[in-house]
Amino acid sequence: MESVFELSNVTFRYPGSDIALESVDMVIHRGESVAILGANGSGKSTLLKLLDGLYFPSKGEIRAFGTVLSESAMRNKKFANQFHAKVGLVFQDPDVQLFLPTVWDEVAFAPLQLGMDKERVKETVHDCLEKLGISKLKDRAPYHLSEGEKKKVALASVLALDPEVWLMDEPTSSLDPRTQGWIIDFILELTGRGKTVVVATHDLEIPYVTAGTCYVLGQGHKVMTRGGARVILEDESLLVAANLIHRHRHFHDRVTHAHVHRHWG
Amino acid sequence: MASDFVVKTLDETTRAIEQSIFANRFARKDGFLQRLDPRFKLVGVLCLILLTGFSGNLKTLLFLYVLTLGFAIASKVPLGFFVKRVWIFIPIFSAMIVFPAIFNVITPGAPLWTLVTFSSSHTVGPFVIPKTLAITKQGVMGALILVMRVATSVSFAVLLIVTTEWIKVLKAMAVLKVPEVVILVLAMTYRYIHLFLRTVEAMLLAKKSRQVGDTNIKEAHGWIASRLGVLVGKSYNLSSEVHLAMLSRGWSDNPRLIEDFTVGYLDWFWVALTAGIIAVCFTLR
Numbered sequence: 001m002e003s004v005f006e007l008s009n010v011t012f013r014y015p016g017s018d019i020a021l022e023s024v025d026m027v028i029h030r031g032e033s034v035a036i037l038g039a040n041g042s043g044k045s046t047l048l049k050l051l052d053g054l055y056f057p058s059k060g061e062i063r064a065f066g067t068v069l070s071e072s073a074m075r076n077k078k079f080a081n082q083f084h085a086k087v088g089l090v091f092q093d094p095d096v097q098l099f100l101p102t103v104w105d106e107v108a109f110a111p112l113q114l115g116m117d118k119e120r121v122k123e124t125v126h127d128c129l130e131k132l133g134i135s136k137l138k139d140r141a142p143y144h145l146s147e148g149e150k151k152k153v154a155l156a157s158v159l160a161l162d163p164e165v166w167l168m169d170e171p172t173s174s175l176d177p178r179t180q181g182w183i184i185d186f187i188l189e190l191t192g193r194g195k196t197v198v199v200a201t202h203d204l205e206i207p208y209v210t211a212g213t214c215y216v217l218g219q220g221h222k223v224m225t226r227g228g229a230r231v232i233l234e235d236e237s238l239l240v241a242a243n244l245i246h247r248h249r250h251f252h253d254r255v256t257h258a259h260v261h262r263h264w265g
Numbered sequence: 266m267a268s269d270f271v272v273k274t275l276d277e278t279t280r281a282i283e284q285s286i287f288a289n290r291f292a293r294k295d296g297f298l299q300r301l302d303p304r305f306k307l308v309g310v311l312c313l314i315l316l317t318g319f320s321g322n323l324k325t326l327l328f329l330y331v332l333t334l335g336f337a338i339a340s341k342v343p344l345g346f347f348v349k350r351v352w353i354f355i356p357i358f359s360a361m362i363v364f365p366a367i368f369n370v371i372t373p374g375a376p377l378w379t380l381v382t383f384s385s386s387h388t389v390g391p392f393v394i395p396k397t398l399a400i401t402k403q404g405v406m407g408a409l410i411l412v413m414r415v416a417t418s419v420s421f422a423v424l425l426i427v428t429t430e431w432i433k434v435l436k437a438m439a440v441l442k443v444p445e446v447v448i449l450v451l452a453m454t455y456r457y458i459h460l461f462l463r464t465v466e467a468m469l470l471a472k473k474s475r476q477v478g479d480t481n482i483k484e485a486h487g488w489i490a491s492r493l494g495v496l497v498g499k500s501y502n503l504s505s506e507v508h509l510a511m512l513s514r515g516w517s518d519n520p521r522l523i524e525d526f527t528v529g530y531l532d533w534f535w536v537a538l539t540a541g542i543i544a545v546c547f548t549l550r
Contacts, residue, residue, distance in 0.1 A: 054509045077517060084515040091513075096506040101432040101456045105522075110514035112521040121523060141432075143459040157514065 001029040003063075004165055004196050005051055010060035012046055020046040022221045023060070028198060030164075033191045033212030035229065036200040039243035042217040044200035045092060048167045051198065052089040053080070081114050088158035092169040094150035097157060098142040103134065106142070107156045114161065128156045148179035155186065165196040172203045184209050202244055208233055216242050275489065276469055279462050291427045296340030297531075298428035303437035305532040309539040310425040311441075316543055317417045323406065325549045326413040332542065333420035340428050351423055356416040363411050367404035369395055374403030431455055436524040449520045457503070461496060468492050 007026040013019050021043040028034055038044045049055045050062060053074050062069040064083065074080045088110075091097040100106045107125045116124065129135040132152050142150060151171070158166065171187070172180040180203075187210055190197050199206055207214050207229040214232040216239075218224040224242055225232070232238065239245045292299060298306060313329070320326050337347040366372050368380075370392050376399035387394045425434065435452050439445065472488065480488075508516075 049509065052513050054512055081515055081517075084513065089510075089513045091506070091510055093506070095460055096503065097510045099453050099456060099507045099510060101435075101452050105432075105452075108523055112523055113515035113517065115521075118523050141459070142456065143463070161514070 001031070004028050004030050004032075004065060006063040007050075008061050008063075010050065010057045010062060012043075012050060012055060013058045019221055021050070021217075024223055026215060026223070026226075028196060030196055031191075031194045032196055033187075033210045034196075034198045035207035035210065035212060035214045036198065036217060037202065037204070037207065037214055037232070037242065037244060038200075038217030039202055039219065042219060042242075043221045044202075044217060045169050047217070048089060048169050048198065048200050052087055052167055053083055054089075084110075085114055085161055086163055087165040087167065088161055088163035089167040090154050090158055090169065090171060092173060094147070094154045095142070097154045098150060101141055102138070103129070103140050103142070103145075103153050103156075104138040106153055107160050110157060110161050124160050128159045131159065132156050147174050148176060148182075151175060151179065151183065155183075163195075165198070166190055168197070168199045168201075170201055170203070171199060172201065172206065180205070204233060204239075204244060216244075218242050275465065279465050279469075291340070291342050292430045294341040294428075296342070296428065298336060298340040298424060300529075300531050301535050302526045302528050302532045303429050303433040304440040304526060305528070305535055306425060306429060307434065307437040308440060309535055310421050312539055313542065314418050314421050316546055317414055317421065320414065320546060321410060322549060323410055323413065325546050326410065326417055328546065328549060329542075330413060330417045330420060333417060333424060336424055340424065342424070342427055347420075347423065347427075350427075351416060351420045355419050356412050359415040360408070360412050363408040367400050367408050369397075369399050369401045369404065372401050372404035372407060374401035376400070377402045377405060433526075436522065437526075439522065439524070445520050445522050448522060453507075457500075460503075461500065464496065464499065465492070468495075 005026065005028040007024050010021060010024040010026075011019065012021040024047065036044050036047055046055065050057060050069075051064075053064070053069050056062075056069070056071050056074075065086070067073060067079070069083075074083070098106050100109060104125060107128050108121050111121045111124050112118075125138075126135075129138055132155060134149065134152050134156060137145065137149060137153065142153065145153065168187070171183045175183065184206060187197055187199065187206070191210060191212070197210070197212075199210070201207075211229045213226065214229050215226050216224045216232060218241065225238060236245070301309075317326065317329055320329065334344065334347075337344060369376065373395075376397065379397055379399045381398045383394070383396050383398070386396045429437075432452060432455065435448050435455070438448055438451075
C-alpha cells in the first residue's frame with residue numbers, strides 16, 4: 001500500500017523547552033485509519049502539527065507523499081498550497097480554528113485562500129453546510145454556538161477542501177455523548193470513502209469503533225508500541241503504563257469497589 | 266467596598282463593550298436601514314456625516330438631526346434608546362468643553378444675558394475679563410452649532426452601527442478601498458473580543474465564588490494587574506495557535522475575502538434620498 005507519511009527518528013523540542021516527541025518512527029498508508037493514543041502532554045497534538053507541516057522536526061525526517069516536509073519545502077507557495085489542499089487538520093479547540101466572525105466566512109476561508117473561483121466557493125460552502133446539517137448556522141457568530149456546533153463548523157471548514165488526509169486532534173473532547181457518537185460516525189464515513197484519517201485521542205472508544213492501527217505514546221514522549229486496535233485495547237498493562245486507564249472506584253450493580261476499569265465497547 | 270467598586274467597574278465595562286459591539290437586536294429587525302446593502306448604507310451615512318461636519322447653520326443641523334430621528338423610527342429603533350445612546354456621552358462632553366465659549370471672555374458679541382458688572386475690566390493670564398461679564402448671542406450660537414453638529418454626526422454613526430451587523434460594516438469597508446488584510450484583522454479582533462470578555466467574566470465569577478469578606482483596594486488592584494498578565498499570556502498563546510490554524514488552511518499573506526451583498530431598488534432609492542438631503546441642505550444655507 002502506498003505510504004502517505006513516513007517518519008524516521010523524528011524528535012521535536014519546543015524552543016527553550018523540554019522534548020515534546022522523541023525518536024518517532026511511523027508509516028501511515030493511504031486510506032488507513034490511525035489512532036495516536038496517549039495521555040495529556042504525551043505529544044499527540046505536536047505530532048499532528050508536525051504531520052500538517054506546521055512544525056518541523058528538530059531531528060529526523062518526515063516525508064509526505066514522498067517529499068521531505070521541511071521548512072524550505074513549505075516556503076514554496078505552490079507546494080504548500082498543494083499540501084494543505086491534501087491534508088486537513090481539525091484542531092482540538094474550535095475557538096482556535098474558528099477565527100472568523102461568521103460560520104459562512106469560516107467555511108469559505110480555505111477554498112478562498114487556495115485560489116478557488118468565488119462562485120465555486122459559494123457552492124462548496126453551501127454543500128458543506130448542508131452535508132453537516134448546519135446550514136441554519138451560516139450567519140451565526142462562533143461565540144453563539146454550542147461546543148458541538150462549533151466542532152461541526154470546524155469539521156465543515158476542513159471538509160470545504162475535501163482533503164485526502166484528515167488529522168483530528170481530540171475530536172470528541174468536551175462534547176456531549178450524542179455529539180461524540182456523531183463525530184465517530186463522521187470518522188467512519190471518511191474512512192468508508194477511502195480517506196486517510198489520523199486521530200490523536202485518549203478516548204479509547206474511537207479506536208475501538210474505527211478498528212485501525214494504533215500508536216501508543218508514553219509519558220517519555222516516545223512511541224511505546226504500535227499494533228491493531230483490538231490487540232492494543234486488550235493489553236491492560238500497556239494501557240495502564242500509558243496512563244490511558246487507571247484504577248478507580250465505581251458501581252457494579254449495588255456494589256462499589258475499585259479496579260482498573262474500561263469505558264469503551 | 267473599594268474592591269467592590271473595582272470589580273463592579275470591570276464587570277460593567279465588560280457588559281458595556283459587549284452590548285455596544287455585539288448587540289444585534291436591532292440589526293436583525295426588518296426596518297428601512299436594515300434592508301439596505303451595507304456598502305450603499307456605509308457610503309450614504311459617511312456622506313451625511315461629512316455634510317453635517319460642513320454645516321455651519323443651526324437650521325440645517327436641526328433638519329439633519331430630525332432626519333436621524335425619522336430614520337430611527339423607519340428602522341424600528343426605539344427613540345428612547347436611540348436618543349439616550351447618542352446623547353449620553355459625546356454631545357454632553359462636547360457641551361461641557363464648549364461651555365466657556367458662551368461667555369464674552371472667550372466669544373465677544375452682543376450680550377444675551379448680563380451676569381456681573383465690575384468696576385473695570387481685569388486681566389487673568391491670557392484672558393481679559395470685560396467690565397460686564399455676559400453670555401453672548403454669538404457664543405451661545407457657536408456652542409449650539411458645535412453640540413448639534415456632534416450630536417447629529419454621532420446619531421448617523423449610531424444608526425449605521427445599530428442597524429448593521431459589525432461584520433457587514435467591516436466587509437462593506439472594501440468599497441472604500443480598505444485593504445482586505447486590514448478588514449481581516451478587524452474581523453478577527455471582533456471575533457476574539459468576545460472570547461476574552463467571557464474569560465474576564467469567568468475570572469470575576471471565580472473570584473466572587475471564593476471571596477469571603479472584604480478585600481482592600483490595594484489587593485483589588487493587585488488582582489486586576491495579575492489577571493491582566495494572565496490575559497496577555499492567554500492572548501499570546503491563542504494568537505500563535507490561530508496563526509497555525511490559518512496556515513493549516515492555506516493562509517498566505519495575501520488574503521481573499523468574499524461577500525454576498527445584493528443591490529436592490531431600495532438601495533438606489535437610498536442614493537436618491539441622500540442626494541436629495543444634500544440638495545435640501547444647500548438650499549437651507
